[in-house]
Amino acid sequence: MKQYIRSADEEVQWSRFEQSLNGQRLVSGSSTTSTVSTATYLSDLDSSPDSDPSAFSSTPTSPSSPSPNRDKGQSSSQNSQEFLRLSVHNARRNTSLEVVTGQVDEPGSGSGSSSTSSTSSGSPSSRIRRRLSLRVPFLGFNRDAKSASQSEVPKQNHTQLNSNNGSPTSPTRIQVPKRLLEPSLLPLDESPISSRLTSLSLVDVELDETRTTGSPYKRINLSEYSLSSSSISSQASIPSCHRALLIPEILEIIIRYVDESNVIPHEIAQRRRKPLSLKHAMLIYGNAESARAAWSKVQREETTKQVRLGQLDESFFNGLYSCLLVSRLWHAISMEILHEKLHFKNETSWQKFVTSNGIANENKFSSRLPSVLVLHKIAEAKQIEVDLIGKKVGGKLKWLEFYTCPLIVPTRELLEGNSLTKIVLPGCSRVNDGVVALIAKMCPQVEHLDLRACDYVSDRGLKVLAKRCPGIKLLNVGRTQRGELITYRGIKHIARRTCVDTLGLAGCHINDRAIWELAIHRGPAIQRLSLNNCQFLTNNSIPRILGYTRNLCVLELRGCFQISDMRPIIQFKRYREMRGHPALIEGCELFELRMREAQWQMEVETSRQVIRDCLEWLYSEDSDVNYEKLRD
């Protein structure tokens, strides 16, 4: 896995790659694996004529028609293909790079469709998912006659690419700030790149975010990338490759961009939990239609859950894997980026990783330590394996997750580095107060700590945690067993010492005092409270404290049967609604029923009051002339 593609000649790599563009390799690939990704390299205008960018550009006005064998290759491919298209345009002092990722859906008979439609030439439907434009001012140093004479064309091409906005996402443009255009930095001759790029850093990069909100892609922050002379590679001899692509840092930006779409799935905070029954749905939604819709959705989901997860896994990292195939440099950089996020979702990949990085391998893991380690439902993962891997990859983690891996707990090495802010260990039943104390000791900066169904964690663990980790924002110790281990005594410390705003206490034996502690000490900071099955809570807590927690937006009260004073809860709901931030308050059937009744009661009272007030007005004197008096 760590080996670069060994090739005697880089040129061979390139020609293989070019070939793959022509479709031949793709076809064979698609017959063996279900999804094949391709990386399309659009050479710049300095390169040989047979890699004319317009042939690949997805523009209707492309001046040259696509070559026939390309058409053939694409049309014979049946699957939909992920693609990464990269184009480099030289224009005077600017070099702009454009990276487009998307998908080409190939219908069975796609030949002869080199039409003037707005889709890419030869492929009837190409959906562009994302687009990144990079403008790199200090790279436009090719001042020979050839590039100068052609400098107009790429511009045109550039706009063409941009004008193809059939995609839902609009371009993200990254511009290097003006001050990097210092004359001294501008290359004047053909001296090696490295000598001119000493310690240039792409800081404060302006990112013109025009995407709609709710896009799953994160912002790209370029401030992390610095250009220093040390790492400029000397592989400057690849034909038809633009210089820009030989600078590892630029390549890294591009590959990182590709990696942006590889989001490691994490649990999204649920807005609304599923109804427990049709009757429950009726009480929540109030009308039969949406209740039935919600309920049937719940039932559907149960059957399709498996399938959905499977699909998700498949498309993972595809973009990056194809970047591995481009060239040595691409391979090296893609590898590093791949190694930054370790995500295992089945036994095999975990076992493979352990074997290749275990005792047998004395090498360092990678030049950069990973920031993410996620093990998802690897029930067989053993503590000894984690111990070994921890020694290799620990030290820089920001996010550590063992999702229902019952046999393992995090090790000291994994927790090292003072960078871990997110620790997710639901269902890791071996996690006890000792592990919590270790976390508290090693990670005082932790903000997100999920210990759901870690049944052995008790008040003592919470006390240590509260003492050492004042930055905790999210804490979940919800459980279905051993609820007696979490009580007022532990929550008291969390409320008083941390800055918790989201707290999961489902099934814990907390009492009203615990809630009061939270209300008094955290009050307006509290945002989400999950108190499902906290059976000891009564009308003396939740209905009384909502005035303190005015920013509470999700409150879960399923199975809190002692809470029956609904009026303050309804008043709180109305308060939030009036301010335009409705709160979601969820309960079980009995709770919803009580809510309905109370609401009805309150409405009756309101209308009585309205009627009384209206009558008072109707019977009051008015300034109309009293005709009877006038007549007399």
Added chain:
Amino acid sequence: MSTSQPSHGSTGASGSEPIDLAVPQKNSVSLKVGMIGDAQIGKTSLMVRYVEGSFDEDYIQTLGVNFMEKSVNIRNTEIKFSIWDLGGQREFVNMLPLVSNDAVAILFMFDLTRKSTLNSIKEWYRQARGFNKTAIPFLVGTKFDAFAEMPDADQEEISRQAKKFAKAMKASLVFCSTKEMINVQKIFKIVLSKAFQLKLNMNEYTETGEPLLIYQQWS
């Protein structure tokens, strides 16, 4: 000078005052009232009089639609009349839906001193009903002050006709004078009482010569 209290917790979230959730909210009742009828009969005058309390002898033609709001605050309830007044010129009839759609009540208005404006009511009624069949209808005769100066026979005739119309429309009948402030507020009180089916205790006037106020028949 402010002295900050040493905070209990590590984040300073403590000590903020709780909000009082039990503070009663103001109830609000909102009623849309449409006004239609021929030009120059006194629709705009009536609206302005009710909302602002003023009266102007000069006539300013309404171009299109006028809209005003009148709020009555009583204890914990706000009663809000939104009054929509349609210019009486035939050319504005295309804006009739704007005025009549989802109105709680429609005031069909005519000028007591011009019999032709009463005859037009038939057509206004037919058209407005086309857009809104549920609005509570009112037949409102205006300029009662001038009407009272007319010969008894004419008064007799108009009153008889108006009663006939009101009966056909199942509408409450009101003769009013914007100028002299006769039966102006009463109209809106009747609107509210009809909308909420509340019992009213105002005297009716049914005799010719009186400013007719007949509202109990069709409830």
